Amino acid sequence: MELFELTAHELHAKLDRKETSAEEIVRSVLGRISKVENSVSAYMTINIDEAIIKAKEIDEYIASEKKITPLTGIPIAIKDNMCTRGILTTASSKILRNYIPPYNATVVEKILQAGAIPIGKTNLDEFAMGSSTENSAYKVTRNPWNLGTVPGGSSGGSAACIAANEAILAFGSDTGGSIRQPASFCGVVGLKPTYGRVSRYGLIAFASSLDQIGPLTKDVTDAAIFLNAMAGHDLKDSTSVDLPVPDYRKSLIDDVKNLKVGVIKELLGEGIGSSVKKSILEAADLLKKLGAKVEEVSMPTLKYGVATYYLLATAEASSNLERYDGVKYGHRSSVADDLIAMYYNTRREGFGPEVKRRIMLGTYVLSAGYYDAYYLKAQKVRTLIKNDFDKAFSKFDCLISPTAPSPAFKIGEKVDDPLSMYLSDIATIPVNLAGIPAISIPCGFVNDLPVGLQIIGKAFSEEMLFRVAYTYEQNTEWHKRKPKL
Amino acid sequence: MKYEAVIGLEIHAQLLTESKIFCGCSAKFGAAPNTNICPVCTGQPGVLPVLNKKVVEFAIKTGLALKGNVAKRSIFARKNYFYPDLPKNYQISMYELPLIVGGHLDITVDGKAKHIGITRVHLEEDAGKLVHKGAAGLKGSTGSLVDFNRTGVPLMEIVTEPDIRSPEEAKVFVQELRNLLVYLGVCDGNMEEGSLRCDANISIRKVGQKELGTKTEVKNMNSFKSVQKAIEAEIKRQTEMLESGERIVQETRLFDDTTGTTTPMRSKEEAHDYRYFPEPDLVPVEPDRKWVDEISKTITELPSAKKTRLMKDHGLPELDANVLTDDKALADFFDECLKLYKNAKNLSNWMIGDLTAYLKAKKIGIKDINITSAQFIEMLNLIDKGTISRNSAKGIMVKMLEGGKSVNDIVAESGATQMFDENDLIPVTAEVIKNNPRSVTDYKGGKEAALSHLMGQVMKATKGRANPEALKTLLVKELRK
Numbered sequence: 001m002e003l004f005e006l007t008a009h010e011l012h013a014k015l016d017r018k019e020t021s022a023e024e025i026v027r028s029v030l031g032r033i034s035k036v037e038n039s040v041s042a043y044m045t046i047n048i049d050e051a052i053i054k055a056k057e058i059d060e061y062i063a064s065e066k067k068i069t070p071l072t073g074i075p076i077a078i079k080d081n082m083c084t085r086g087i088l089t090t091a092s093s094k095i096l097r098n099y100i101p102p103y104n105a106t107v108v109e110k111i112l113q114a115g116a117i118p119i120g121k122t123n124l125d126e127f128a129m130g131s132s133t134e135n136s137a138y139k140v141t142r143n144p145w146n147l148g149t150v151p152g153g154s155s156g157g158s159a160a161c162i163a164a165n166e167a168i169l170a171f172g173s174d175t176g177g178s179i180r181q182p183a184s185f186c187g188v189v190g191l192k193p194t195y196g197r198v199s200r201y202g203l204i205a206f207a208s209s210l211d212q213i214g215p216l217t218k219d220v221t222d223a224a225i226f227l228n229a230m231a232g233h234d235l236k237d238s239t240s241v242d243l244p245v246p247d248y249r250k251s252l253i254d255d256v257k258n259l260k261v262g263v264i265k266e267l268l269g270e271g272i273g274s275s276v277k278k279s280i281l282e283a284a285d286l287l288k289k290l291g292a293k294v295e296e297v298s299m300p301t302l303k304y305g306v307a308t309y310y311l312l313a314t315a316e317a318s319s320n321l322e323r324y325d326g327v328k329y330g331h332r333s334s335v336a337d338d339l340i341a342m343y344y345n346t347r348r349e350g351f352g353p354e355v356k357r358r359i360m361l362g363t364y365v366l367s368a369g370y371y372d373a374y375y376l377k378a379q380k381v382r383t384l385i386k387n388d389f390d391k392a393f394s395k396f397d398c399l400i401s402p403t404a405p406s407p408a409f410k411i412g413e414k415v416d417d418p419l420s421m422y423l424s425d426i427a428t429i430p431v432n433l434a435g436i437p438a439i440s441i442p443c444g445f446v447n448d449l450p451v452g453l454q455i456i457g458k459a460f461s462e463e464m465l466f467r468v469a470y471t472y473e474q475n476t477e478w479h480k481r482k483p484k485l
Numbered sequence: 486m487k488y489e490a491v492i493g494l495e496i497h498a499q500l501l502t503e504s505k506i507f508c509g510c511s512a513k514f515g516a517a518p519n520t521n522i523c524p525v526c527t528g529q530p531g532v533l534p535v536l537n538k539k540v541v542e543f544a545i546k547t548g549l550a551l552k553g554n555v556a557k558r559s560i561f562a563r564k565n566y567f568y569p570d571l572p573k574n575y576q577i578s579m580y581e582l583p584l585i586v587g588g589h590l591d592i593t594v595d596g597k598a599k600h601i602g603i604t605r606v607h608l609e610e611d612a613g614k615l616v617h618k619g620a621a622g623l624k625g626s627t628g629s630l631v632d633f634n635r636t637g638v639p640l641m642e643i644v645t646e647p648d649i650r651s652p653e654e655a656k657v658f659v660q661e662l663r664n665l666l667v668y669l670g671v672c673d674g675n676m677e678e679g680s681l682r683c684d685a686n687i688s689i690r691k692v693g694q695k696e697l698g699t700k701t702e703v704k705n706m707n708s709f710k711s712v713q714k715a716i717e718a719e720i721k722r723q724t725e726m727l728e729s730g731e732r733i734v735q736e737t738r739l740f741d742d743t744t745g746t747t748t749p750m751r752s753k754e755e756a757h758d759y760r761y762f763p764e765p766d767l768v769p770v771e772p773d774r775k776w777v778d779e780i781s782k783t784i785t786e787l788p789s790a791k792k793t794r795l796m797k798d799h800g801l802p803e804l805d806a807n808v809l810t811d812d813k814a815l816a817d818f819f820d821e822c823l824k825l826y827k828n829a830k831n832l833s834n835w836m837i838g839d840l841t842a843y844l845k846a847k848k849i850g851i852k853d854i855n856i857t858s859a860q861f862i863e864m865l866n867l868i869d870k871g872t873i874s875r876n877s878a879k880g881i882m883v884k885m886l887e888g889g890k891s892v893n894d895i896v897a898e899s900g901a902t903q904m905f906d907e908n909d910l911i912p913v914t915a916e917v918i919k920n921n922p923r924s925v926t927d928y929k930g931g932k933e934a935a936l937s938h939l940m941g942q943v944m945k946a947t948k949g950r951a952n953p954e955a956l957k958t959l960l961v962k963e964l965r966k
Contacts, residue, residue, distance in 0.1 A: 081531075082531070083529070083530065083531045089530070091530070099530065101530070101531070102524055102529065103524045103529070103532075105531060200533060201531070201532070202531040203531055204530040205530075207765075208766050236533060236535060237533050238533065238534070238535055238766065238767050239533075239766065239768060315762060316762075316765055318565075318760075319563050319575055319760070319762070322567065322573065322574030323528045323530070324530075325567060325569075327572075327631070328528065328572060339569065343567055366565070366760035366761075366762055367758055368758045371760075375762060
């Protein structure tokens with residue numbers, strides 16, 4: 001086995017036993033990148049020199065301090081909507097084509113403190129708006145399982161680089177499924193933590209009340225280790241929650257006996273592919289066999305999820321994206337005679353079509369005369385969806401569903417059909433609206449493309465998700481399959 | 486036709502906190518451009534606001550002083566509009582649920598008490614400042630620069646009920662409110678520097694009519710006087726329009742201090758749709774009762790109470806009490822002095838007379854002088870004892886104010902103590918008598934006025950130090966010899 005093929009916990013064990021060095025790991029991953037990146041296009045920026053320098057520093061540190069954290073020397077890919085001081089951060093948008101942040105996102109600061117090595121910045125749908133990474137203004141990332149299909153989105157670059165072994169761990173961000181859906185498409189593990197579990201400071205905002213940073217990893221153990229490192233209250237983020245962070249590794253228990261698992265009826269019905277449905281029902285059967293009590297549960301409000309989401313997320317986005325105006329940083333149009341023309345031309349040239357569509361939709365939603373009918377009503381429906389989850393969690397320890405209605409679709413297949421693209425997040429969106437955590441893990445293959453199982457828990461029940469996901473993983477082989485590149 | 490004006494005010498006060506409302510940058514005025522800035526207040530991608538607790542405390546303090554209700558739950562909203570001095574292109578401001586609801590401030594105009602209701606007090610962030618190259622304004626400039634030092638400086642907006650009926654009342658209200666804010670220590674009250682700004686909503690209606698007329702909003706009033714002048718001008722304009730059969734248009738108007746008139750800025754149709762919605766990056770403000778109680782304990786004596794006390798307990802006339810309470814620093818100094826000195830009226834005379842005249846001439850405040858209340862009282866005591874004369878004390882006071890020396894040192898240096906002793910006065914008196922034979926003859930011939938001339942000569946020779954009583958006795962005695 002090459003070093004780049006290993007998980008973070010396996011590499012940590014090797015480092016601990018002095019069987020390898022941070023520099024060897026980084027060189028192995030960089031070697032892998034140089035071999036496959038041309039076909040995958042997962043990265044926006046690769047920090048080759050900085051990563052090697054940093055690895056040498058870490059090796060010196062390991063030699064002198066002898067104490068290492070689970071992330072020491074581990075190469076981590078960072079989605080390009082997270083600010084990295086001194087490193088180009090574009091959100092895959094033309095409007096930030098030259099933006100070099102003067103500060104680090106809190107999560108970046110945390111992994112640096114832990115001794116991890118930022119290996120590069122990954123491609124995404126512009127401002128995380130999309131489900132295929134095709135909305136990047138720069139490049140199309142390809143699914144390592146089939147280079148003709150999309151990796152999902154918006155964290156497509158991060159998911160693809162984990163699947164292709166181009167990084168050991170990767171940060172994703174999830175507003176409506178942007179970690180879980182690409183995890184599902186790329187056959188990796190992706191967790192969207194509870195809203196407030198991880199600081200959003202330094203995450204370029206799409207929809208502030210829904211955005212959450214989380215891990216994309218090769219297995220469930222790495223997801224737990226990575227969440228340990230990024231979770232916690234942050235004084236710079238008022239919406240981060242001041243609750244102690246448990247050691248998530250302790251919830252990696254191979255046991256689901258007597259756990260009550262609900263299979264969401266509405267997410268196995270219309271619009272869900274039959275082979276995907278089959279994989280999910282097989283997963284449910286396995287959990288039952290392992291001792292869980294599995295029952296169907298009906299959640300009638302979930303069908304309003306996508307509509308509610310596209311009112312609220314776009315409303316917040318229209319405001320969050322106002323700061324890109326050519327005045328302070330980023331792209332500024334060179335053809336403008338006055339201020340208004342400068343604003344218009346800068347934004348016309350700087351934003352891609354999907355971002356413009358959402359800004360217009362969101363602006364409309366918040367406009368005088370429409371606010372009550374759209375924004376306020378959507379907030380009320382959001383509460384109903386939350387209530388539906390609360391009700392379900394009074395009966396169940398966790399809920400399961402497919403992560404996405406289908407496996408990865410072909411590049412170009414849905415770009416002209418935004419509605420069908422939006423519907424690919426039908427199973428993930430309600431989770432963001434409710435602010436609760438969910439994990440996607442590999443649970444099968446359809447036509448050699450991975451299928452993801454979504455496990456949903458109540459707020460701050462990440463331990464429950466890790467336990468169920470770990471048990472499933474220990475009793476299946478799906479996560480061991482790797483794409484041939 | 487007789488009309489009455491209906492006026493409501495919106496007052497923006499910059500709060501005197503050390504740091505800005507949503508980041509740790511200094512909120513101080515006057516630093517070099519773009520030195521008090523950080524990723525948060527320059528609206529970098531990915532940053533988040535964090536509410537400064539002190540800002541909430543100051544607003545609650547103000548709300549309590551205005552007898553308003555502290556809302557159990559208030560929330561910030563985003564007010565969206567594009568302007569280069571607003572880095573995020575939205576301003577974080579309270580909208581539907583303000584921090585303080587209700588309240589009132591009672592003022593006195595022409596001896597009559599008047600109750601002005603407060604609608605609400607809420608918090609928001611200030612914008613930056615545009616600087617235009619090569620011209621005073623945008624017009625004719627070659628380029629524009631933006632200074633973000635002021636971006637995120639905390640602002641408190643106080644909105645009144647439409648209870649104000651005249652320009653004079655508006656002016657007095659702003660003055661009294663300013664006093665209150667300065668007393669609370671939450672705002673420096675400087676209208677010229679813009680730390681206190683005022684907008685007015687003005688409409689007129691026939692006397693006796695119930696319904697309100699169409700209102701206009703007048704902006705850009707930078708002093709108490711311009712508040713009064715702007716409202717006068719707008720009432721006059723509206724009256725003339727109605728009298729000539731025209732209709733008032735709802736709009737925002739700008740006051741020009743040099744012409745004394747208001748001109749249209751934007752019509753109702755041109756008004757922004759600010760697309761307000763709750764700020765998702767902040768959590769609701771929910772001050773607990775205990776904290777509010779603690780804040781209420783930090784409120785010290787307010788101007789109205791101080792004025793009453795000075796009149797009732799210390800017997801000062803209303804004029805004195807007004808002048809003293811209008812300047813908190815002066816009033817504080819007065820109170821300090823009162824602890825050491827009983828004659829309040831004499832103290833007041835000195836403070837609002839010679840001391841204030843000196844401060845005005847130097848264009849400084851009482852905080853800028855370097856003598857203590859104890860030193861000031863020492864001077865008054867010396868006058869009362871007769872050690873120095875009232876007249877020489879004036880010069881001594883100036884020396885004290887300028888040099889920071891104690892009165893005793895100055896008196897000792899200049900020898901300014903009065904000459905009581907006959908033995909000290911005899912030589913100089915003898916000299917004057919010798920040199921003024923005509924006055925002596927006149928006096929002896931019954932001309933009393935000649936005595937004054939002789940006294941004047943002695944005073945001149947002693948640089949005013951001769952004690953008048955002692956001198957007069959001595960002179961009469963000598964002349965009768």
